[in-house]
Amino acid sequence: MNGAAARVAVACGCELGEGPQWHAAAGRLYWCDILGRRLHWLDPASGATGHQELDQMVSLAVPIAGGGLLMVGEERLARLDPTTGALETFCDFEADKVLTRSNDGRVDRHGSLWLSSMGKGAEPGAGSLYRLHRGELARLRSGLTIPNAICFSPGGEAAWFTDTASGVVMRWALDREGWPVGEPAPWADFSAHPGNPDGAVVDAEGHLWLALWGAGRVVRLDPRGREVDAILLPTSQPSCPAFGGKRLERLYITTAREGMDSARRREEPDAGHLFVAEAGVPGLAEPALRLA
Template identity: 85%
Template sequence: MSGPMARVAVACGCELGEGPQWHAASRRLYWCDILGRRLHWLAPASGATGHHDLDRMVSLAAPLEDGGLLLVGEDRLVRFDPQGGHARKLCDFEADNPLTRSNDARVDRHGSLWLSSMGKGAEPGAGCLYRLHRGELTRLRTGLTIPNAICFSPQGEAAWFTDTPSGVVMRWALDREGWPLGDPAPWADVSAQPGNPDGAVVDAQGHLWLALWGAGRVVRLDPRGREVDAIALPTSQPSCPAFGGERLERLYITTAREGMDEARRREEPDAGHLFVAAPGVPGLAEPALRLA
């Protein structure tokens, strides 16, 4: 199944683009180049773009309820003021393990942050899944290799995530406070498809948009995990989608050129750019992160 083709929104050339996040208060989309240690932004209304160079790898810039950003970094969580460029450490994040870095993350319906770690060389089982709730970090799951696809149902009764090499997206029931109930269950098996499951986001109809790394596609899965639509990209490594724009009517998609040799990079000159598509359905407004 093939739908519209995404087009380049910003020719940013990320080595590993990740963590697109719409910031409603500033009307900006932020995303990260993890390996390039850079935080990018786009103001769609004016077309203005910019970036901040960082001193470590960062995978998400979450909007804070009281203003500013929380940077999810390789060994710490940092409060960051994008206007003045000031940074202040909130807490350590696997600082005692130099082999790991942060990976996928997303704010849940309760204003808490789910975030993950993985081995810098994708070492099997080195990753974990956490929840930062009101400033306290709790580990939810261990033994993951490349945790991804963290997203949440419209009413907050379920979370999704994947361990990318497994090819299976898991669904986890949540209680009224957003904490997991029991064990996660297999929800969508895409292991028979080209590519591997990467980042994901949920739209206003409760469908999940899932990036398939290696396949150059972002697929739309219905509540039963069946593919019902797709967006094609002219490059093979989409990493994560996010809705943005005033009415959340655009789907922005980060991509990567990590692991590509020179010949492959010539074949895919748009690898690493930020893409945008019109999915035909709006996204869900995601709450800002609450730390207290």
């Protein structure tokens, strides 16, 4: 393990940075500040950055096949035109549950979006896991606390996810249409390790890169769930990694300063920034979301 160090890519100061997504067609990385209600973007080729203010807490902005982004928010899913900033509601998302918000999500190998909800105060069992398949939203699992680490094997035969509070990453077998088969099985147990499993992404070799919230690390796990490499950060709360760049050669990592008191924020001045690291292996290209 080389224990490579990450450096600041954008000093964005997110309260809760989350949901980094590479938009290949636009050459941009998008990520959200959930609590700050902002959508951020970076063009790595030019170094240009920007953000858009939002009217709800949004955790994810995924590229849509045919153009635009789907914004995953606390009460609805909405289509965003990044060039104009125009938003159009696509469907409600737990709009009747005022105590929940959206959290982690990722597009699977079939172009369908897996997305999750959680209690705004991380209330036990308030969260659920869903799949948006061809425009129809189906709930896959409920009774979760902080659903995270949603990602998929290169061949689409398995999904991973975790309930961060449990400390255990689960592996779930999928059928040929990408739907879960049977019950998920424990795959990697971090319950006795520093940090809690948060967001994750899969690289071109089928290894999983997992953010460990509280430990200041993003670990690389082989197909058997064993740690084989790590990225070190100068701040303790990494939330989610994503590969970006023209050849998916860089690993971007969102972080957070949520829950830090003033003393802790002085100790970790880079908390909430977007980081980048050289992973030594390229990422796996992810399909755009198909809504029909």
